[in-house]
Amino acid sequence: MDPITFIGGMSVLSAGLCIAIGGIGPGLGEGNAAANALRAIAQQPDEAGNITKTLFMSMAMVESTAIYAFIVTMMIMFFNPFWTKAVEMAGPAVQMVTQ
Numbered sequence: 001m002d003p004i005t006f007i008g009g010m011s012v013l014s015a016g017l018c019i020a021i022g023g024i025g026p027g028l029g030e031g032n033a034a035a036n037a038l039r040a041i042a043q044q045p046d047e048a049g050n051i052t053k054t055l056f057m058s059m060a061m062v063e064s065t066a067i068y069a070f071i072v073t074m075m076i077m078f079f080n081p082f083w084t085k086a087v088e089m090a091g092p093a094v095q096m097v098t099q
Contacts, residue, residue, distance in 0.1 A: 007086050015076040022069020029062040 037055040041048045 004083075004086050004090055007080075007082050011076055011080050011083060015073045018076060019069055019073040022072070023066050026062050026066040029065075030059055033058050033062065 033055060037051050040051050044051075
């Protein structure tokens with residue numbers, strides 16, 4: 001297997017793992033927060049406004065983790081320095097094909 005194929009395959013694999021693992025935690029956290037907020041609203045309906053505001057703030061903070069994972073995934077896929085170096089080392093024939 002040539003280095004360009006290996007680097008490309010590993011980039012795709014690592015990007016997939018990054019977004020998969022980076023999406024599981026925020027998904028579970030948001031589900032847990034929403035369930036607890038609904039439980040709190042059911043117990044104290046008068047405080048629904050305060051609970052909802054706090055829920056939205058916490059959801060935004062939890063979701064930022066998934067956004068960071070998405071950004072890292074995009075960097076792995078499109079701004080990979082190893083890919084650029086491998087294409088430079090491969091020569092002009094490969095550079096024309098990859099552009």
